[in-house]
Each structure stands twice: as structure tokens, then as C-alpha cells.
Amino acid sequence: MVGGNTALLPVPEALARLLALAPAPETEQAPLLAALGRTLTAPIHAVRTQPAADLSAMDGYALRFAELGQLLTVVGEAAAGAAPFTIQPGQAARIFTGAAVPASADVILVQEEAARDGDRLTLNGEGPPAPGAHIRRKGYDFSAGELLIPAGTVVTAAVIALAAAAGHATLPVPRRPRVVILSTGNELVPPGMPVTGVQLPSSNAPMLAALLARLPVEVEDRGIVRDDLATITEAFRDAAQTADIIVTTGGASVGDHDLVRPALIAAGAEIDFWRIALRPGKPLLAGHIGKTIALGLPGNPGSAYVTALLFLLPLAARCAGAEHLLPQPHDMRIAGPLPATGPRRDYVRAFTRDGEAHPILGQDSAALRRLPEADLLVLREAHSPPAEAGTVVTAIRIA
Numbered sequence: 118m119v120g121g122n123t124a125l126l127p128v129p130e131a132l133a134r135l136l137a138l139a140p141a142p143e144t145e146q147a148p149l150l151a152a153l154g155r156t157l158t159a160p161i162h163a164v165r166t167q168p169a170a171d172l173s174a175m176d177g178y179a180l181r182f183a184e185l186g187q188l189l190t191v192v193g194e195a196a197a198g199a200a201p202f203t204i205q206p207g208q209a210a211r212i213f214t215g216a217a218v219p220a221s222a223d224v225i226l227v228q229e230e231a232a233r234d235g236d237r238l239t240l241n242g243e244g245p246p247a248p249g250a251h252i253r254r255k256g257y258d259f260s261a262g263e264l265l266i267p268a269g270t271v272v273t274a275a276v277i278a279l280a281a282a283a284g285h286a287t288l289p290v291p292r293r294p295r296v297v298i299l300s301t302g303n304e305l306v307p308p309g310m311p312v313t314g315v316q317l318p319s320s321n322a323p324m325l326a327a328l329l330a331r332l333p334v335e336v337e338d339r340g341i342v343r344d345d346l347a348t349i350t351e352a353f354r355d356a357a358q359t360a361d362i363i364v365t366t367g368g369a370s371v372g373d374h375d376l377v378r379p380a381l382i383a384a385g386a387e388i389d390f391w392r393i394a395l396r397p398g399k400p401l402l403a404g405h406i407g408k409t410i411a412l413g414l415p416g417n418p419g420s421a422y423v424t425a426l427l428f429l430l431p432l433a434a435r436c437a438g439a440e441h442l443l444p445q446p447h448d449m450r451i452a453g454p455l456p457a458t459g460p461r462r463d464y465v466r467a468f469t470r471d472g473e474a475h476p477i478l479g480q481d482s483a484a485l486r487r488l489p490e491a492d493l494l495v496l497r498e499a500h501s502p503p504a505e506a507g508t509v510v511t512a513i514r515i516a
């Protein structure tokens with residue numbers, strides 16, 4: 118018998134079995150911008166010293182502190198990027214911010230406190246308080262060989278700035294796993310296309326792509342696959358050539374047109390589990406074709422959304438060597454009653470108001486109308502008794 122009443126796998130076990138399929142991420146050297154959002158797999162050391170020389174922090178004159186207040190002769194000009202030169206006693210150099218300080222100068226007089234007449238320079242103000250003023254010393258930021266950024270750091274714009282300054286054009290990060298999305302169902306048409314009769318737009322694929330966009334993964338939506346065993350099998354075979362993860366929606370249940378599982382088997386997959394003790398999301402299916410992991414999500418849009426949050430994102434994050442995105446569950450009071458649960462763990466879509474979890478009325482897994490309001494999933498174990506308003510429950514923030 119297909120499906121039958123075989124015991125449903127508990128959610129934690131299903132998640133552990135799914136994550137166990139994920140291979141250790143491979144490292145690649147990615148160009149700086151391409152590494153954005155990924156996690157460093159190795160520490161970053163400076164390959165150069167910054168600054169590479171003593172540099173002026175101000176526009177003004179480089180001179181000897183001991184000669185401050187004397188009449189000095191301006192002998193040259195130091196601009197950022199120009200090679201440093203030397204000044205003799207009695208001399209000063211015109212200097213600009215970022216320029217190398219001439220050897221034997223030990224202070225910068227800012228131009229607002231200087232009086233210049235041709236090449237003659239005198240003090241016209243208080244002047245710098247001590248030798249070294251307005252000079253950024255060679256290597257004060259970092260020196261070649263120093264550890265700058267530990268492994269495990271997420272690459273941000275600031276990390277990119279530091280790495281670039283330290284002499285790097287690429288960074289060691291996990292290769293972005295390729296996720297292929299297949300939407301099964303003869304009733305589906307691409308979003309925005311005309312629908313006739315009982316056709317409906319495929320909302321699951323753009324929803325999944327949007328969730329995955331939070332992670333450093335490559336997403337390819339391969340569109341709608343017709344409910345035909347050979348067609349779905351071919352789509353799996355084809356996707357398995359390049360994908361690290363194939364995620365499907367629909368066709369995961371027990372009906373005659375639910376062909377994802379048989380097609381996976383026909384494509385040479387091993388099925389790791391099918392049907393779990395989760396509401397919504399019972400028909401969840403996991404398998405692998407060689408190294409490619411296949412995750413079959415239910416077609417109902419509410420179920421696809423919840424199972425994507427609970428299974429697809431952790432899987433994709435694991436394959437990407439990235440942090441799991443959902444925060445740890447926390448305690449919260451519910452603002453309204455909840456009925457007893459059945460044999461499946463229930464994830465109730467809810468929204469936060471005044472610090473309480475408000476369960477959204479109408480939890481039908483096919484309904485989308487109120488999904489945008491849900492910023493929480495209230496987790497209720499299987500066989501829980503009814504819960505009154507005010508009961509403390511476990512909630513997971515999803516938005």
C-alpha cells in the first residue's frame with residue numbers, strides 16, 4: 118500500500134537525518150564582493166603593513182619639532198603616493214594628508230597655524246603640542262603577518278575593506294551550493310501568466326527563492342514540471358547533474374498524481390525518509406541521488422512555507438557553511454486559546470502584539486491570505502491538551 122499508516126517520523130529526527138546528508142562545504146577563493154555574506158573558512162592575515170610608512174594625518178608642513186617657531190625654508194612638496202624624501206636642518210616640506218613624512222621630520226604643522234611667504238615658513242598659532250603630532254606611524258593599524266580576521270567571521274562590507282587593505286583580492290569561503298527548484302503540478306502556471314479554469318499561479322517557487330535569497334546559495338528555478346512520471350524523473354536526473362540540493366513542491370503525498378517519490382526512485386535516488394509528524398507538512402520527503410540531496414516539500418503553500426523554514430533553510434545553510442537563520446525558540450504567552458493537537462507536532466502561524474503570540478485564525482495549509490502577518494510559529498508537541506489564553510508556549514521568530 119502506498120503511504121498507509123506507517124509511523125510518522127518526529128520532526129527533530131527528520132531534521133537530524135536531513136542535515137546528516139549535507140556534505141562538508143568545499144572552500145573556494147572568491148573575489149571580495151562575491152564573498153559577501155559567506156563565512157570565512159580560514160583566518161585572514163595581513164600580507165602588507167598599513168600604513169606602509171609614517172604618513173601625515175593633516176594638510177600642512179612637515180618639520181622638526183625642535184625647530185618649531187624658527188624661520189624655515191620650504192624645500193619640497195610631499196603628496197599622497199609620492200616617494201618620501203629628506204629635509205635638512207632649517208627646512209620644512211609642504212605636505213598633504215596621506216603623504217609619507219620626509220625622513221628627519223618628526224611633526225606636522227597644520228596649514229591653518231602656518232604663515233607662508235614664498236618659500237619662507239613661520240609659526241602662526243599654537244603649533245603641534247609634541248613631536249609625532251599629526252603623524253600616523255608605519256604599521257600602527259596592522260603589520261604584515263598579523264592575524265586580522267578569524268575563521269568563522271561572516272564577510273561584511275567592513276571585512277571586505279580590511280581584507281582589501283591587507284592585500285587580498287579574494288577570500289576563502291565555502292562554495293555556494295546550487296539549489297534547483299522544481300514545481301510539480303498540472304494545475305500550475307507561472308506567476309503573472311493568464312489562468313484558465315482551475316489553474317493557479319505557482320506561488321511556491323518565488324516564495325522558496327525569496328527565503329533562499331537570505332543565504333549564500335545559488336538558486337535556479339527550473340519552473341513547472343508536469344505530473345508525469347517520466348517527465349519528473351527526467352527533471353530529477355537533469356537537475357542532479359549540477360545541483361547540490363533539489364527542492365520540489367507538490368506531488369509529495371499519497372494520491373495517484375503524487376509522483377515525486379516514485380520519480381526520485383526511478384532517477385536512482387535513495388529515499389531517506391517520507392512523511393513526518395508535522396502539521397503542516399506531513400508529506401515531507403528526503404532522499405539523495407548520488408551527492409545531490411532531494412527535498413520534497415508539500416504543495417500546499419502554507420505547508421511549503423513552514424517546511425521550507427524548518428527544513429530547507431537549515432539544510433541550505435549547512436551546505437553553505439552558514440549560520441542557521443531561525444533564532445532559538447523562546448517562551449511566550451498566547452493571546453487566545455489553542456485546540457488540542459493530534460499525532461503530529463503543530464507549528465501554528467501567529468503574530469506578535471503587545472508581547473503576546475496571537476494565533477492566526479484559519480490554519481488551513483492551503484491558505485495564504487494571512488501568511489504575511491505571521492512573524493511567529495508557535496510550536497506545540499503532538500498530543501498536547503487544549504491551551505487557554507495566557508498559557509506560556511514555545512515560539513520561534515520567523516520574521
Ligand SMILES: Nc1nc2c(c(=O)[nH]1)N[C@H]1C(S)=C(S)[C@@H](COP(=O)(O)OP(=O)(O)OC[C@H]3O[C@@H](n4cnc5c(N)ncnc54)[C@H](O)[C@@H]3O)O[C@H]1N2
Binds near residue numbers: 418
Ligand atoms: N489521502 C491523503 N491525502 C492527503 C494527505 C494524506 O496523508 N493522505 N496529506 C495531505 C497533506 S497533509 C498535504 S500537505 C497535501 C500535500 O500534498 P502534495 O505535496 O502531494 O501536494 P499537491 O497535491 O501536489 O498540492 C496540494 C495543493 O497545493 C497546491 N500547489 C501545489 N504546488 C503549488 C505551487 N507551486 N504554488 C501554489 N500552490 C501549489 C495544489 O494546487 C494543491 O491545491 O496532501 C494532502 N492529501
Ligand code: MOO
Binds near residue numbers: 395398399400415417
Ligand atoms: O501537512 Mo499538510 O501540510 O497539513 O496540509
